[in-house]
Amino acid sequence: MAKDRKIDMVILGLLSHENLTGYDIKKRIDNAIGFFWKGSFGSIYPSLASLTDSGSIIKVETPDIKDGRERILYAITQTGKEQLLDWLSDTKAVNDLKYESLLKLFFGGVTDCKVSINTIESFRSEIQSSLSILRFYQNNLQSDLNNNDHLFYYLTVSFGVETYEAYLRWCDFAVKILCERNNL
Amino acid sequence: MAKDRKIDMVILGLLSHENLTGYDIKKRIDNAIGFFWKGSFGSIYPSLASLTDSGSIIKVETPDIKDGRERILYAITQTGKEQLLDWLSDTKAVNDLKYESLLKLFFGGVTDCKVSINTIESFRSEIQSSLSILRFYQNNLQSDLNNNDHLFYYLTVSFGVETYEAYLRWCDFAVKILCERNNL
């Protein structure tokens, strides 16, 4: 047990706030932590099954099954909480970047400079739209930092804002250098 | 063919600069692009084999085999160059972050605030040591930006410096907020 599959920890973490269905969990991942963590149904449902088997979470009855729609609500158990706390208190963490845009830029020397500029511009516009969303969240969260959950959400969103702003500064810098270089 | 396996593109890109062995490629990945891309021998050697099969690269003779050590030098072919250029000119790129430190922080509400501060401090020291190395590279590269390869290397390293500095600013900010909150 305790293979420490990361998706397990994500689910335990989310369930430590509130009871959720698999579908809810997917939405939470996409909305709240999507900019630094991903998760698909294909990994969520199997994880829910194995966490249930190991007693880290349990299925709870939904008192208001108003429709014929299947809906399985999960709750974290004491075992699950302990597992989560163990993971949280371990300072070692894997932080991994896979930036294909940078990879393309790194090899930009073999091709026309405009290709690299396109790569950067494409990256920039992607970041810009994500940044707008993050700023929106940041503003909303800022107004209620006394709520402990909001505080931690706010801190991670602030990480996103700070780094995305840095990305944009770098985009300006890189494009400027490339243009100067090629008299564009 | 042309499954566009990313490791294939990394190898083609590196070979577009100079002929290399699998072992060399591993070192280049670790040193030059390690902060935003990873690769292991277990993916490099199979990729070299399949790229050779598809005619994207070829084995070249090493004229100075001075020792009994096995050493296979690879070179990129015209086919390989075209493949690389196709990939480079495609603006769509997958940029993926997996930050376990942020994940832990996000769930920090369930545990003692000091645990979260430890997580951040651990992240900070990791970033700090990487940043020193990146700054060292940045300075070295800056002195010879007329070399085109150096220019693109410099740009990616600058990305690292800019973002790592942003990370550190955020660490200060986050720790400060958490301390204020808990009168630490």
Add this chain to the structure above:
DNA sequence: AAAGACATGTAAAACGTTACATGATTGC
């Protein structure tokens, strides 16, 4: 003599995504 770097490669395991399969409900 031993440790560590050089050098190639394979096999197993882990992990995750994509696509598929199924079906109900809600909003337009």
Add this chain to the structure above:
DNA sequence: GCAATCATGTAACGTTTTACATGTCTTT
């Protein structure tokens, strides 16, 4: 009525890491 969303789940596929296996050369 139709599209979108809600909702769960499986299977195939692909990629990558880890560990193993083997052997040489260089430095201490």
